[in-house]
Amino acid sequence: MRLQIRASRLPRAHPPVQLILQHQEQPQMATTVDHLEAHHRYAVIRGFTDANDVRVPLETTGVIRLISIDAGFTLIHIDWERDRANGETMAERLTFSLAATDGPRNNHMREYFEKGEIVLPPRESKPPDAPEPEPARDKLSAPTLDRFERKQPQEELLLDELAVACDCGPVFHRPIYPAAHLAAHACLRCGAVTVTRQLGDDGRFHGKPWTAYWTVPTNQAFVDWLARFPRIAVNYSGAPWRWPMSASLVRYPTLLYPADVRVADKRELKALEVMLQDAQAALTRAHRLAFACGDIPDIPGDLPDDFRSFATLRRALDLRPGSDVDTLKAHAHLLSSSCELAASLLLRREDACALMMDWLNAKDDDTFSAAIAMLRDSRRLFSSPDDKRLIRPVLNIMNSLPLGELKDVPGRVESCQKFEALLVAVADLGANGREMLDGLADLQKKLAKKDAYTADAIRIVINELNGIDNRPAEYRLVASVAPPSWRGR
Numbered sequence: 001m002r003l004q005i006r007a008s009r010l011p012r013a014h015p016p017v018q019l020i021l022q023h024q025e026q027p028q029m030a031t032t033v034d035h036l037e038a039h040h041r042y043a044v045i046r047g048f049t050d051a052n053d054v055r056v057p058l059e060t061t062g063v064i065r066l067i068s069i070d071a072g073f074t075l076i077h078i079d080w081e082r083d084r085a086n087g088e089t090m091a092e093r094l095t096f097s098l099a100a101t102d103g104p105r106n107n108h109m110r111e112y113f114e115k116g117e118i119v120l121p122p123r124e125s126k127p128p129d130a131p132e133p134e135p136a137r138d139k140l141s142a143p144t145l146d147r148f149e150r151k152q153p154q155e156e157l158l159l160d161e162l163a164v165a166c167d168c169g170p171v172f173h174r175p176i177y178p179a180a181h182l183a184a185h186a187c188l189r190c191g192a193v194t195v196t197r198q199l200g201d202d203g204r205f206h207g208k209p210w211t212a213y214w215t216v217p218t219n220q221a222f223v224d225w226l227a228r229f230p231r232i233a234v235n236y237s238g239a240p241w242r243w244p245m246s247a248s249l250v251r252y253p254t255l256l257y258p259a260d261v262r263v264a265d266k267r268e269l270k271a272l273e274v275m276l277q278d279a280q281a282a283l284t285r286a287h288r289l290a291f292a293c294g295d296i297p298d299i300p301g302d303l304p305d306d307f308r309s310f311a312t313l314r315r316a317l318d319l320r321p322g323s324d325v326d327t328l329k330a331h332a333h334l335l336s337s338s339c340e341l342a343a344s345l346l347l348r349r350e351d352a353c354a355l356m357m358d359w360l361n362a363k364d365d366d367t368f369s370a371a372i373a374m375l376r377d378s379r380r381l382f383s384s385p386d387d388k389r390l391i392r393p394v395l396n397i398m399n400s401l402p403l404g405e406l407k408d409v410p411g412r413v414e415s416c417q418k419f420e421a422l423l424v425a426v427a428d429l430g431a432n433g434r435e436m437l438d439g440l441a442d443l444q445k446k447l448a449k450k451d452a453y454t455a456d457a458i459r460i461v462i463n464e465l466n467g468i469d470n471r472p473a474e475y476r477l478v479a480s481v482a483p484p485s486w487r488g489r
C-alpha cells in the first residue's frame with residue numbers, strides 16, 4: 001500500500017453526495033428535514049394536504065429532488081417527482097410551514113413519509129436547450145481520459161458524472177477542500193486533479209433533473225497548487241439531528257485525506273479511510289484541517305478569483321494567536337474557508353473569553369459570526385458546563401435580543417437568526433449545566449407565542465443537552481464524535 005500519512009482524523013464518512021445547482025459563490029448545502037433527503041424515493045404512509053392545498057393521499061410515491069427553505073425561514077419546499085397511476089411522473093412542489101403544529105412538519109415527517117431506495121437523477125435527461133459551453137462531447141467518446149496524463153484538459157470537455165479526467169472511476173474521486181466557485185476534484189488512485197464547472201438543474205420546472213461536470217481550461221501551475229490541498233469526504237447524513245437551518249451553521253462529519261495519499265484499488269481505499277478515521281477521531285476540526293493541509297506552497301501570483309477560498313485558507317495557515325485581531329476575526333467568519341482554523345487561534349488568546357462575549361454582543365453581523373465560530377468550540381476556555389463565565393453572559397445575550405416581529409414575516413422574531421446561531425453554538429458546546437437548561441426553558445416559554453419555530457429549536461437543543469437523541473431510532477446508525485474535553489477535566 002502506498003500510503004504516506006501525516007496525523008489527521010475524522011468520523012466515518014460516506015462518499016460525498018453531489019449537489020445540483022452549484023452556481024453560487026458558496027456551494028449550496030444539502031438541506032434535509034428529518035429523514036427526508038434528495039434523490040430518495042418516499043412512500044406516503046399517512047395522507048395529507050400541504051400548505052397550498054396540494055392533496056397527497058395514502059400510498060402516493062415519488063422521488064424527492066430538492067428540499068429548500070424560503071428566504072424568510074418560514075416554509076419548507078419539497079420538490080419531488082410524484083408517481084402517477086399511468087406510470088408517468090409529475091414534477092410537483094409540496095410546501096409546509098415551519099411553524100406548523102400538525103400535519104407534515106419538522107420532526108414529524110416520518111409519520112407521513114417512508115423512506116425508500118436512492119434514485120439518482122438520470123444523466124441522459126439533460127434537456128437539449130440547457131446552457132452548455134460549446135462542444136467537445138464527441139471528443140469525449142474517445143475511449144480514454146488517461147490521455148490527459150493527469151493534467152488539466154486545456155479544453156472544455158463534458159465529463160458527465162465524472163469529476164476528474166481519468167479512467168480510474170468515480171469511487172476514487174473526491175472534492176478538494178475548500179469548496180470554490182470552480183470546483184477542484186482529485187483522484188485518490190492516479191493523483192489527477194481536474195478543475196470543473198458543475199452544471200445542473202433541479203428539474204422543478206420540467207421534471208428532468210440533471211447534473212454534469214465540464215472541465216475548465218486552467219493554467220497547470222494553478223492546478224498543481226490546488227492539488228496540494230487536502231481531499232475531503234462529507235457525510236451529509238451525519239450532522240446532529242436538529243432543524244432545517246442556515247447552511248453556514250451545519251457541521252457535517254468529514255474525512256480529510258492529505259494531498260499525497262494514494263491507493264491502488266478499492267481495498268486499499270477502504271483501509272485508508274478506516275486509518276484516517278481512527279487518526280482523526282480525537283482531533284478538533286481545526287486540528288484535522290491543519291494536519292491534513294501540511295505544507296502548501298505560497299499563493300501563486302495572478303491566482304484567478306474563482307479560487308479565492310483556497311487563498312484564504314492558505315493565508316490562515318500562516319496566522320498565529322498573536323496575529324492582528326481584525327485579520328483573525330475576518331478569517332473566523334462562518335462563511336470563510338478558514339473559519340474553524342481562525343476560531344481556534346482566537347480561542348488561544350489570553351483575552352479570548354472577553355473578546356468572544358464582546359463580539360457576541362456586537363450589532364455587526366460579521367463580528368457576531370466570528371464570535372459564534374469561537375463559542376461553538378470554546379470548551380477549552382471553561383472549567384465545566386456550569387462555568388458561570390460561560391452560562392450567565394450567554395443567557396444574558398439571548399435574553400436581551402430584540403423580540404419585535406421580523407419584517408414581512410409574521411410569527412418570526414427579528415432576532416431569529418441570532419437565536420438560531422446561539423442555540424447551535426450552545427448545543428455544539430454541550431453546555432448542559434442546570435442554570436443553562438433552566439434559562440433555555442424560560443426562554444422557550446417567552447418565545448412560544450412570538451416565534452413558535454425558535455421556541456421549538458430551543459426544545460430540540462434542551463433535548464440534545466439532556467442526552468436525548470433527537471434522531472429517531474432507525475436513523476441512529478452514524479456514530480457521533482465526542483467533543484473535546486472541558487479544560488478542567
Ligand SMILES: [Zn+2]
Nearest residue numbers: 166168187190
Ligand atoms: Zn485516476
